[in-house]
Amino acid sequence: MSEIRLYVSTTESKAEEILDLLSEVFGEEDFAIGTTEIDEKKDIWEASIYMMAEDEADVRSRVDGALKSAFPEARLQREVIPDVDWVVKSLEGLKPVRAGRFLVHGSHDRDKVRPGDIAIEIDAGQAFGTGHHGTTAGCLEVIDAVVRSRPVRNALDLGTGSGVLAIAVRKLKNIPVLATDIDPVATRVAAENVRRNGIASGIVTRTAPGFHSTAFSEHGPFDLIIANILARPLIRMAPQLAMHLAPGGSVILSGILASQRWKVIAAYSGARLRHVRTIWRNGWVTIHFDRP
Numbered sequence: 001m002s003e004i005r006l007y008v009s010t011t012e013s014k015a016e017e018i019l020d021l022l023s024e025v026f027g028e029e030d031f032a033i034g035t036t037e038i039d040e041k042k043d044i045w046e047a048s049i050y051m052m053a054e055d056e057a058d059v060r061s062r063v064d065g066a067l068k069s070a071f072p073e074a075r076l077q078r079e080v081i082p083d084v085d086w087v088v089k090s091l092e093g094l095k096p097v098r099a100g101r102f103l104v105h106g107s108h109d110r111d112k113v114r115p116g117d118i119a120i121e122i123d124a125g126q127a128f129g130t131g132h133h134g135t136t137a138g139c140l141e142v143i144d145a146v147v148r149s150r151p152v153r154n155a156l157d158l159g160t161g162s163g164v165l166a167i168a169v170r171k172l173k174n175i176p177v178l179a180t181d182i183d184p185v186a187t188r189v190a191a192e193n194v195r196r197n198g199i200a201s202g203i204v205t206r207t208a209p210g211f212h213s214t215a216f217s218e219h220g221p222f223d224l225i226i227a228n229i230l231a232r233p234l235i236r237m238a239p240q241l242a243m244h245l246a247p248g249g250s251v252i253l254s255g256i257l258a259s260q261r262w263k264v265i266a267a268y269s270g271a272r273l274r275h276v277r278t279i280w281r282n283g284w285v286t287i288h289f290d291r292p
């Protein structure tokens with residue numbers, strides 16, 4: 001059965017509004033919704049919703065209905081997503097990724113590292129975080145900016161996956177980093193990646209759901225907390241996360257769809273953090289907050 005993409009080609013601001021509208025209409029239902037930049041100079045973006053062919057008629061009529069009143073000029077277009085060639089796809093996934101000063105690469109691409117790169121070696125494996133996803137790349141970019149410009153004496157990477165973000169912090173600065181994940185496989189993979197990247201000490205890995213471990217009070221409060229999880233758990237965790245943040249500290253959050261960003265910003269503003277900036281990558285946002 002093929003996968004279908006229904007989309008509207010428009011400007012960035014309209015694409016965002018359409019994304020919000022589709023998020024309202026489809027709420028918790030299991031359809032991927034997102035925006036993609038097509039041409040930065042001409043301000044061409046696409047707002048899309050993906051579904052299996054069997055759901056197309058129903059989704060199309062609901063999208064048509066929603067667009068008709070709010071965006072009568074919008075023209076809904078259709079694309080059949082070609083079956084994925086997994087061999088080609090997996091090779092694409094192994095290409096090195098640049099974000100900030102970082103180059104995240106697989107072990108077969110060590111020769112791609114150039115002078116001045118901060119290289120992080122991660123092979124695609126059992127844990128999320130090879131740098132290819134917009135959320136990881138967004139976090140790497142903001143980590144680079146924050147560690148460069150602010151006094152950061154320790155850090156927490158919550159939901160560490162492959163450990164890529166914890167490794168990134170440690171490669172920038174010789175400070176203690178606590179890296180936690182709810183998934184023990186991820187914690188093990190993260191510890192292996194820490195060793196493979198030549199980091200002998202300074203990163204402690206722990207398995208813990210959310211903030212349920214004494215490790216957080218033992219190692220915190222933190223000058224920098226990074227959490228690339230998902231909007232809903234991040235919103236739930238806002239009070240606890242803020243509690244473990246040191247005065248003057250920074251928080252970098254990702255795993256947030258563009259349409260969900262206002263709810264996350266509201267939750268963290270409610271926890272007395274200040275929104276510093278939001279960056280976009282492939283429909284995902286990474287948000288930097290600080291504690292003034």
Ligand SMILES: C[S@@+](CC[C@H](N)C(=O)[O-])C[C@H]1O[C@@H](n2cnc3c(N)ncnc32)[C@H](O)[C@@H]1O
Binds near residue numbers: 136229255
């Ligand atoms: C999107 S991945 C991010 C991995 C990596 N930090 C990166 O940026 O590429 C999210 C990770 O968070 C972990 N996770 C999800 N919910 C969690 C929770 N409540 N507490 C701790 N870790 C969680 C998942 O197991 C997964 O490894």
